[in-house]
Amino acid sequence: MNFLEERILRDGQVFGNDILKVDSFLNHQLDPSLLSQIGEAFHERFKDCGITKILTIEASGIAIACFAAMKFNVPVVFAKKARSNNLGTDVYQTMVHSFTYGRDYMVTVSRKYISPEDKILIVDDFMANGLAMEGLIDLCHQGGATVEGIGICIEKGFQAGGKLLREKGYRVESLAIVEEMGENGIRFREQAS
16 A cells, blocks of 8 residues: 555545545645655656656646656646636637536646647546546647656546546556445555555
8 A cells, every 4th residue: 555545545535436535635735745755656657758847737736746846847837727818819728527526627728838849747636537637638739749648646446537548558657546435435456566
């Protein structure tokens, strides 16, 4: 069992069979020590990929992306869910569906922050059906960048996102993969160390 799985068991809360609440340490109140470990874990897994940028989607992915970016010594770019007036019109856009919020968002990144020279690591806190990741991949492709990998803190292995992305040839590294959860607790998928 790794550090994140242990923390999920200690402080996570399960609601029904598909909601895992980790807001006390990962995506509402943040534990900087844990985020530092997450950043180091992603760096260890992707350090040989020549990463030039970390890409995420607002808001929960930003802190995770920043800690990872410090280990890689590269910038963070985040896709905005709301289009601001100062962003201009020279942008990449794609539609994503949020499992957590049950709605679609048009997400936007300025064209000046994704280019064909970039080797991008996409990171986020959760992955369920993989639709947010598909949107971020689309933004990378629009900019001609290479997606070197996808780093996920918690993957819901009982939902299709991770499987589908891996079948498409993307390198997906999840720190914790929840195989099932419910009133009897959480069971994680065994992973190679």
